[in-house]
Structures are given as structure tokens and as C-alpha cells.
Amino acid sequence: MQVQVPGSRAAEAKRLVRAVGREPFRMRSWAELGFFLAGSALALSGVLLLGAVGVLGVGLSVVFVGTFVLAGGLRTARGLGRWQRLLAGRLLGEQLAGPEAPPARPGPLGWLRSSLGDRAAWRAVAYLAGRIPLTVFGVWFALSVWVEAFSGVLSPFVGHAAAGRFGAFSRLLVPAEAGSHPPGALTRVGVFLGGVVLLFIAPWTMRLVVQLDLRLMRLLLGPDAASSRVRSLEVSRSKTLDATTETLRRIERNLHDGTQAQLVALAMRLGQAKDKLDHLTPVSAAADVAAVRRLVDEAHRGAKEAITDLRDMARGIHPPALDTGLENALATLAARSAVPTEVTVSVQARPSAAIEAISYFCAAELLANVAQHARATRASLSCAQHGPWLRIVVRDNGKGGAALDRAGSSSSGLAGLADRVATVDGHLSVASPPGGPTAVTVDLPWRS
């Protein structure tokens, strides 16, 4: 394949120059400067406040009141962290997730315990502590560049005295006249040009500092790794519970509407037959025996239907073929499919039992969809290891147009399947243009 070269080296350089040239006039650069200034002010006042609270708290802790003062300080640190995140959101559009609220416990002692044990608050203190060296670095590395740039650019207008106080960098540019009073014309031009150059450098140094700050914020002001893992596990656990309950409900519904009803109907027919035999009279014998035969026939047929349905249902709960591995189970499944289906299974090891079961049900559901909705004449089912995933792909040559959206009137159940797959952190994707062909891909983690 021909790789398209995006322009010559000259064009690339031109683009770079344009990007650098535009930078000082972009809102983003000014927002970053504002963020650094506001954040530094907030952090410095926070550190001063916390320092005072710390001294006061430790001093008073002999009389126990100090402990409350310390707890209050921690709550404040947490609040400052929130403000920092708000600043980042407002000025930079960086929406950072906050930590979870400390657990609410009753009473003042409960409040004290929650506050002192609040990991997020302690991490906010760590952030404030880390923000001090970052502020110093930022002032030296980025803010000073902005100041130099301003003073240089503005020097022709505000007089050299004011500009010269800062123009250290500019003086380096024109060392010959350094220190001479009053500065000569060359110096003035040099200071101005130096300012212009710095104006294009300042946004980049500031960006570095702001990125460092954002990184520090994500590290210390966001939800900590353990608690966000807990949260995601809670979500997946509740999904799993829902799915399990849903499965049990489906089994109950199937038993109620299927087997139970069939057996009641069966018992009813046999009851009727017995009743007729009980009331057999010589007059009605011939007709009654015929009726009894008919009832017994129906009962017999009903019994066989009930057995078939019950076997299908049992297989739906746990397919026995799965006990010997996915390959056998999928082959059996494809052989039973109404649409001729080609199977390829290339899996060396066995995935966990739960993953095997889910892959089986996905394949079963997808093949059932093909038979019901796709109007296909051929289908294929492949199952292979794909990195850390077990990938199942079901293709058909049908009419296409399958969609994941819930609102759709098609009862293909793809959305339900996607939910089920999500309970084990898997994914389901559908490629089904109108007119077909359709390919549904399910990726499941090797171990659930």
C-alpha cells in the first residue's frame, strides 16, 4: 500500500512555525497562565493555613481540642483539592474525577474519625506539599519567561527603566552595552526583540509546568486506585447479581409456562380418561373407549413434548457438551443450527468455566438470531484466542441491518447480550450494513 507523505520538509517546517507563531494568541495559553497563577495563590494560602492549623492543632492536642482542629484542617485540605479541580475544569476544561466522600458517621467523634481517617484529605495535604516546589519551579521556569517577554515587548512604551529591571535575558543578547546608562538604541531594540522571542517561548514553558501540575492533581486529588477499583467492582458485582436474578427468573418463567403447564395438561387428560373408564357403561362403551384412546394419545404426545422441552431447558441452564470443552459444545451448537454453519475453534488452553459458559450462550444466541432474523443461507462461527481475549465471531450472509440500539423494534436481543458480556468486562460489536453481510464480534477476557 502506498503511504502518503504529508508534504515536504519545507511544508512541515512552515506548519511548525505557524503553530509556534499562533501560540501566544491562543486562549489556551492565557488560560494556562491564569490557572498557574490562581492555583499557586490557592496552594500557597492553603499551605499557610494548614501550617497554622498544624501548629495550633499539635499545640492544643494535649487538651484534645487540637485533634478537632487537625480534623478541620484535613477537611479544609480536601476542600482546597476540590477548588483546584474546579479551577482545572473551568480554565482548562480538564474534568478530573474527585475522591469519594468520607463515610458519614454519627456524632462528633464519628466526624473526627471520618476526618482523620480520610485518605483523600491526607492525599490533598500531600498535593499541597508537592505544589510548593512546583510553584517555585513554575515561577522560575515559566512565569519569569512571561514576565521577561512582557517587559521586553512593552519596553518601548513604558520606558526602559521599568523594563530594564527585568531584562536579564535581553541583556545577554547585547552584552556589549550591558550596564551602560542610559541604554543605547541597540540595547533598546535588543530588549524589544528579545521580548518578542520570549513571547513565543513562554506558552510552552508554562504548558510544561501546567502539565506537571495536572499530573500531580490526577495522582493525589483524584480517586485513589484502590477505591476506584472497589467502585468498578461494585458496579460489576451488581450487574452480575442482576444477570443472575434475571437468569433465575427466566428459568422459572420457562418452567411455569412450559413444563408445568404441559404436565398439568397431561394430568388433566389422564384424569379425564380415568373418569371416563370409571363411568363406563355397556351402552356408551364403544364411544367412551374411543374417547379414552384419543385422550391417552394426547397425553402420550404431551408427555413426549414435555420431555423434549425439559431437556432443552436443562441444556439451556448448562449445556452438557460444555463439560468436554468449548470446541465440542460449539460444534454441537452449530450442527443444531437451522442455517448451515461452519465452525472454526482454535483455542489451545481452556478458559475459565464462566467464560466458557458465556461464550457458549453468546454463540447460541447469535446463531439463533441468524436463524430468526437474518434470512441467511450460510453462517460461520469462529472462536479463537486473541491476546488476552477470547474472540467469538459469528458471520452470516443475510440481509444485515442488525443494530445494538435498545430502542430498535428488532427483538434480536443484541443489547441484552452486550449487557451480559459487560458483566465480565467483555465487549460486543456489530458490523451489519443494510443488505448484509453481518458480523458480530464478542471479546471476552480469558479469565473472568
Next chain:
Amino acid sequence: MNSGTDTLRVVIAEDSAILRDGLVQLLADRGFVVTRAVSDAPSLEQAVAADLPDVAVVDIRMPPTFTDDGLRAALAVRHRYPEVGILVFSQYIETRYAAELLAGGAARIGYLLKDRVADVADFVEALVRVASGGTALDPEVVTQLMGASRRTDTLAALSAREREVLALMAEGRTNSAIATGLVVSEGAVEKHVANIFAKLNLPATPTDHRRVLAVLRYLEG
């Protein structure tokens, strides 16, 4: 065959097609007139309004919501057409459903497990009983209500045999049926019944609903 049902008119509400068809066939066979067989709760109310049958056979779990739609419809029918007997039948017995059904009195009310249709004669007898103003409760209903009742003190005075008799009364049986069931003479049953009325403080009244009252007392525990 053995009619004696005076061509009772029946409406059937059952969503399972095989059971609905089976019931229609069974009841027609036994000389009932099935005026309509419907498969969901709203149609039941319409069918009753249109046909005013002697009795409606109602499945509890039906469309539209597959919860207790049948029971709701049955209660609505009871409210608007109290003269229509209601035989609720279901795969499960729920005490709460039984209590709701019986809240307005036990006359013309039946609540049976679906399994009971297997004993055709008993089922038909229960249906006739409900159609003609009586009560038919599944032994399972009685057991559950007995287990659920907290206040057994009113019943504490009864002897074991009297309780057995009362339980059979609660199922809606006549004295002669109770006598057959317990293998005693009908006279003995009458004596037990009289004792039960006395112990439950149910003096003879002109309207003579004592049987129903005793059963209710029993079910309330």
C-alpha cells in the same frame, strides 16, 4: 355423561393455550357451557360483562404483566358482578392472594392449585360448588393460611378431630363429603360441626351463614 350441572355457564381465562384448550374440552365433556375462553386479564372482564356466566375460571398469572393480573381482574369482577362465582387457579398458592380473595366473604369463591384438574370429578365438584354459592379452597391454601395465622387462641379450644372437620369445611366440603373423607358417620360429623359452632361462639341465625363464618374465623386464625 353424568351431568347434574344444569348446564352451568363458564368463562375461562388462561394464557397457556394447551391448558385453555384442555379445560374447554374437559368442561364441555362434563356438560358445562363454556361461553368464552380468553387469554388475558382485560379480556376476562369484558367476557364476564358480556356473558354474565355462573362462574369464571381464572388463572392468576396472565398478560399483560404476568404477575397477578388474573387476581386483579377477578377482584374487579367480584366487585361489579357479585353473583358471578370465581374459581381462581394457579401453579402456586400465595397466602396473600387467598386473603385478598376471601376479604369480601367466602361465598362463590374458589382457589385451587392447577394440579387439581387432574382429578376431574373433584375439580368439577368444586366448580359446581363455587357456581352455586359455595367455597372451594385448596387444602394447600388451608394449610398455608393455618401456618400464617398468628392468633390461634380461638381455635385452641377445638379438639384435633374438630379441627380436621373444620379444615375440610374450609375447603368447602359438605357434611357427607367430610364423613366420607374421615371415614365416620354423617351423624358424627354433624356433632363435630355443632361443637365447632358452639366453641367458636357462632349461635344459629336465621340466615345461617355459620359454616362460612366458622371457616372465616378459622382462616383468620
